[in-house]
Amino acid sequence: MPKKTVLSICLCCSTIGLSAGCAKYSLPDIKVTSTELYNTHKEMEGLSMAIDPYIDKEKMDKFFGMNLTDKGIIPVMIIIENHSKSSYLVEKNAFSIAALDGSFAKDKSLTSERQSMTRTARATSALMLAAPFAPFGGVAVIVGLPIASYFDNKEQEIHRQIGNNEISDKTLFPTESMHGFVYLQGPSASVLQRIESLSLSIKIKNMESGNVLDFSFPLRQK
Amino acid sequence: MNPLRFILLLLLLLYVSACAQTLAPNFAFDLPGNQKIAVKAKYLVTPELCKTMFFKYTMGGGVGWAGRGLAMGEALCTGVDKFMHAAFMDATMVPPEQTLIASNEVLVVPKLLAIDMFIPSLSGEDEEAFINMQWTVTDAKGKILWTDTIKGSAKRFCIINLCRKANMEQAVQDQFQKALKSMMNHEWWKSVQQGRSER
Numbered sequence: 106m107p108k109k110t111v112l113s114i115c116l117c118c119s120t121i122g123l124s125a126g127c128a129k130y131s132l133p134d135i136k137v138t139s140t141e142l143y144n145t146h147k148e149m150e151g152l153s154m155a156i157d158p159y160i161d162k163e164k165m166d167k168f169f170g171m172n173l174t175d176k177g178i179i180p181v182m183i184i185i186e187n188h189s190k191s192s193y194l195v196e197k198n199a200f201s202i203a204a205l206d207g208s209f210a211k212d213k214s215l216t217s218e219r220q221s222m223t224r225t226a227r228a229t230s231a232l233m234l235a236a237p238f239a240p241f242g243g244v245a246v247i248v249g250l251p252i253a254s255y256f257d258n259k260e261q262e263i264h265r266q267i268g269n270n271e272i273s274d275k276t277l278f279p280t281e282s283m284h285g286f287v288y289l290q291g292p293s294a295s296v297l298q299r300i301e302s303l304s305l306s307i308k309i310k311n312m313e314s315g316n317v318l319d320f321s322f323p324l325r326q327k
Numbered sequence: 328m329n330p331l332r333f334i335l336l337l338l339l340l341l342y343v344s345a346c347a348q349t350l351a352p353n354f355a356f357d358l359p360g361n362q363k364i365a366v367k368a369k370y371l372v373t374p375e376l377c378k379t380m381f382f383k384y385t386m387g388g389g390v391g392w393a394g395r396g397l398a399m400g401e402a403l404c405t406g407v408d409k410f411m412h413a414a415f416m417d418a419t420m421v422p423p424e425q426t427l428i429a430s431n432e433v434l435v436v437p438k439l440l441a442i443d444m445f446i447p448s449l450s451g452e453d454e455e456a457f458i459n460m461q462w463t464v465t466d467a468k469g470k471i472l473w474t475d476t477i478k479g480s481a482k483r484f485c486i487i488n489l490c491r492k493a494n495m496e497q498a499v500q501d502q503f504q505k506a507l508k509s510m511m512n513h514e515w516w517k518s519v520q521q522g523r524s525e526r
Contacts, residue, residue, distance in 0.1 A: 312471070
């Protein structure tokens with residue numbers, strides 16, 4: 106192999122290696138505190154609950170890496186603590202949104218939405234970013250690859266953050282607690298304008314008595 | 328070794344590693360207190376679960392299992408089978424059309440919710456494999472006695488798919504172990520043992 110080619114390969118590899126750190130992207134862990142510390146806190150028959158809607162743009166950028174309300178989505182953190190002696194059944198399909206004007210859809214899992222939100226650009230991002238550098242040969246690889254990697258890693262991280270924090274079905278036994286997001290989805294990007302008229306209803310079933318507790322929270326707290 | 332031969336060997340290894348692979352985790356359950364649940368259980372394993380394939384499309388196109396897939400179904404169904412026999416004193420698999428059970432029995436239904444892999448490119452970070460399964464136990468009248476959604480995960484630094492396969496195997500093991508721990512954590516089966524699961 107000619108010396109010049111070996112040197113070029115070594116140069117490319119070392120530059121890519123050195124720029125590898127630039128491709129790193131991570132989002133912070135989402136932490137919650139006791140339900141009593143939220144101003145939305147409510148308690149019924151020993152079951153304590155609070156919600157924390159993520160409607161602030163900066164907060165959403167910090168924890169999700171993007172503004173989800175632009176896509177008509179409001180992530181709402183639900184925190185539940187069981188201080189009673191009964192067990193409760195928390196089911197994802199027991200969360201629903203009520204709108205005074207009837208324009209808001211029932212709550213929806215973002216499983217399929219996540220795919221479309223995060224996967225669309227992945228296949229093309231590397232090519233698109235490297236394309237302007239194509240006439241410069243190796244430079245396209247050295248410059249384009251770390252940039253494309255960064256965006257690819259960002260997409261995967263957002264995907265992971267949304268998926269890992271989604272609330273799931275669970276039997277909540279005495280002294281147990283749980284938390285997670287429901288992702289409420291509206292028909293357009295103007296969800297924040299209508300937020301005053303929206304409230305979240307959560308139905309939790311007592312597994313011993315069969316009684317259903319109905320919690321209702323306005324999304325915009327006064 | 329001649330550098331050209333080394334590169335060819337490396338390419339061959341990467342190619343073989345990218346071929347379709349079958350997951351084969353080691354299911355060794357660590358039973359809390361070594362005490363099985365003294366209730367007859369029937370469990371449902373759907374044909375879809377046993378045919379599960381995982382496809383991962385990544386930016387480079389050359390890594391992951393784009394197109395070929397990682398065969399996970401057989402391992403998941405074996406896992407459910409071993410899990411049930413580890414958790415219950417008496418466990419029998421039933422086909423989806425025969426889910427009627429007696430009043431002293433429970434029906435266990437595992438459902439696969441998601442499988443994913445976080446493969447960061449050029450950042451030097453560990454890769455992460457995930458699997459989410461929902462477990463539901465009902466009585467003869469269809470009342471839910473216990474349900475939980477279990478997330479299994481594993482992390483390691485990988486370059487080739489053989490390593491990613493091992494990572495996924497660990498995530499699957501983690502999921503089953505956590506599910507067993509969660510299921511045994513509270514005595515939800517008391518009502519069935521005492522024959523008072525009417526509501």
